[in-house]
Amino acid sequence: xxxxxxxxxxxxxxxxxxxxxxxxxxxxxxxxxxxxxxxxxxxxxxxxxxxxxxxxxxxxxxxxxxxxxxxxxxxxxxxxxxxxxxxxxxxxxxxxxxxxxxxxxxxxxxxxxxxxxxxxxxxxxxxxxxxxxxxxxxxxxxxxxxxxxxxxxxxxxxxxxxxxxxxxxxxxxxxxxxxxxxxxxxxxxxxxxxxxxxxxxxxxxxxxxxxxxxxxxxxxxxxxxxxxxxxxxxxxxxxxxxxxxxxxxxxxxxxxxxxxxxxxxxxxxxxxxxxxxxxxxxxxxxxxxxxxxxxxxxxxxxxxxxxxxxxxxxxxxxxxxxxxxxxxxxxxxxxxx
Numbered sequence: 001x002x003x004x005x006x007x008x009x010x011x012x013x014x015x016x017x018x019x020x021x022x023x024x025x026x027x028x029x030x031x032x033x034x035x036x037x038x039x040x041x042x043x044x045x046x047x048x049x050x051x052x053x054x055x056x057x058x059x060x061x062x063x064x065x066x067x068x069x070x071x072x073x074x075x076x077x078x079x080x081x082x083x084x085x086x087x088x089x090x091x092x093x094x095x096x097x098x099x100x101x102x103x104x105x106x107x108x109x110x111x112x113x114x115x116x117x118x119x120x121x122x123x124x125x126x127x128x129x130x131x132x133x134x135x136x137x138x139x140x141x142x143x144x145x146x147x148x149x150x151x152x153x154x155x156x157x158x159x160x161x162x163x164x165x166x167x168x169x170x171x172x173x174x175x176x177x178x179x180x181x182x183x184x185x186x187x188x189x190x191x192x193x194x195x196x197x198x199x200x201x202x203x204x205x206x207x208x209x210x211x212x213x214x215x216x217x218x219x220x221x222x223x224x225x226x227x228x229x230x231x232x233x234x235x236x237x238x239x240x241x242x243x244x245x246x247x248x249x250x251x252x253x254x255x256x257x258x259x260x261x262x263x264x265x266x267x268x269x270x271x272x273x274x275x276x277x278x279x280x281x282x283x284x285x286x287x288x289x290x291x292x293x294x295x296x297x298x299x300x301x302x303x304x305x306x307x308x309x310x311x312x313x314x315x316x317x318x319x320x321x322x323x324x325x326x327x328x329x330x331x332x333x334x335x336x337x
Contacts, residue, residue, distance in 0.1 A: 002063040002076050003039040003053055013058030014039065020056065024048040029226065031077055036060075040071050042226060068215065069222040069262075072232070077263040080293075083203050083231045085179045086160040088123035090203075090233045091265030094336045095326070096294030098162060098267070099319060100126040102309035103139060104146035112301040114153040116316035120323045121337055124180070125150070125159040126296060130170045131308065132186055139307040143170070147177040154179070162205055168196055175202050185210050185237060185272075188220050198227020205296075207235045207269070214254055218262055234258060234266045235296060236287075238273030247275025247312070250283055252290045259291050267294035271312045277303070280314060281322045288329050297322070 003021075005014055014030070017039055021028050026043035050062045067073045082091040090096045099117035104110050104127040114125050129146030131139060142149070147163065154161035162180035165171040166187060174181055180203045187193055188209035197204045204224055208217045221232050236255055238248025250273035258266050268290075270283035284295050300306045303313040314322065323337060330337045 001041050001050065002065055002070075003041060004060045004063065005037045005039065006058055006060045007036060009037065009058030013056070017053065017056055017059060020053065021048070027226065029071060029228075031071075031230070036078075038076060040076055040226075042070055067261075069218040071225040072218055072221045072262045072264055074261060074263055079263065081230065081263045081265060083233050083265055085124070085203055087158060088160045090267065091293050093334070095288065095292075095330055096124060096265075096267065097122045097323070097326075097337065098124040098126050098294065098296040099299045101128075101300045101306065102271075102298050102313065103128040103131055103307055104142055104149050105307050107149050107152075109301055110149050110153050111156070113299055113316075114157045114159060116301070117299050117319060118157045118159055120316070120320040122319075122323075123160065125154050125157065125161050126182075126298075127153075127161070127163055128308075129163045129174070130166045132164070132166050132184060133308070144173055147174055151177040165193075167193065171196055171200060175200055179203070180205050180233070182235075183207065185212075188212055188217065191223055194220055194223035195227045198224045198229040200229065203231035203233060204229060205233045205235055205267075207237045208239065208251075208254070210240045210248075212239070214257060214261070218258070221262070221264060232264050233294075234262070234264050235269055236266065236273075236292075237269035246273070246279065248273050250274060250287075252283075252286055255287065255290045255292050265293040266291075267296055268292045269296045271296070271298040271309070271314075275312045277312055277314055277318065280312065281318075281325065284322060285325065285329055288326060288335070289333060291333070 026041040029040045099122040131141035161178040164182040182205040185207045241249040268287035298313040299319045300313040303310040
């Protein structure tokens with residue numbers, strides 16, 4: 001349930017409500033909104049009568065949340081959550097554009113990509129350092145060496161940084177280097193990893209699973225938020241269907257739907273969704289029109305020699321051209337790039 005506090009309730013009043021809930025076995029979390037302050041309470045609803053809370057000083061009302069995802073739903077927070085990192089915002093008026101190579105390969109490759117995406121207007125540098133690949137013979141990433149390079153490139157260009165983590169060890173190491181930790185599609189329902197992400201102290205970019213429903217995706221986000229981390233960025237990256245013409249099927253209807261269900265920001269990955277660079281531009285524009293809060297796009301200085309995902313990567317010129325086409329479209333829907 002959600003306890004809506006009166007706008008000018010005191011910290012002491014809020015703490016009394018918190019204590020009452022905890023005494024009855026509830027886990028609580030304070031959510032500070034622009035228009036109101038709420039206390040999210042997760043536990044056995046039979047343990048306490050709602051009227052016992054409603055009559056406490058400073059409480060405006062008590063709401064029952066019927067959805068299985070309690071903390072990430074719109075009922076808890078009417079206004080959009082804005083996740084802020086160095087030089088970037090996810091969920092604000094400006095679209096967050098994350099760009100860079102699928103994998104960190106060399107210092108020269110990464111720096112060239114970082115400078116190019118920065119010049120074109122990106123605000124976050126992506127680069128895979130731990131690569132969960134379908135084939136055990138494919139390039140698996142530079143791991144901590146790659147994290148060193150990613151952190152250096154981010155500092156040199158002023159870009160925030162993001163990389164995927166695959167287990168507890170990689171999460172702990174990556175948290176020392178990058179600004180945002182990404183949980184990929186294959187780990188969306190790795191519940192232990194999700195709980196660890198809730199205690200990581202870094203914003204989390206959570207990709208939708210290969211065949212996950214919207215509810216399953218939001219439940220994965222719930223694991224992170226109820227473990228103490230409200231800074232979650234959802235990412236639609238295409239789902240597996242019977243269609244073989246593209247790498248995955250980009251579900252843009254999910255973007256519009258999720259924006260009605262949750263206060264969390266939602267971005268789109270057209271590179272992984274389509275697997276074809278010639279489709280990345282049109283799907284990026286469609287994502288902006290559908291209400292996405294940002295994009296994550298693969299950019300490589302020379303996609304023909306990329307160690308992974310070259311066919312879906314843009315070169316710097318193509319990325320700059322895409323950014324130029326996004327600006328008037330973003331303005332048309334009340335956003336900016």
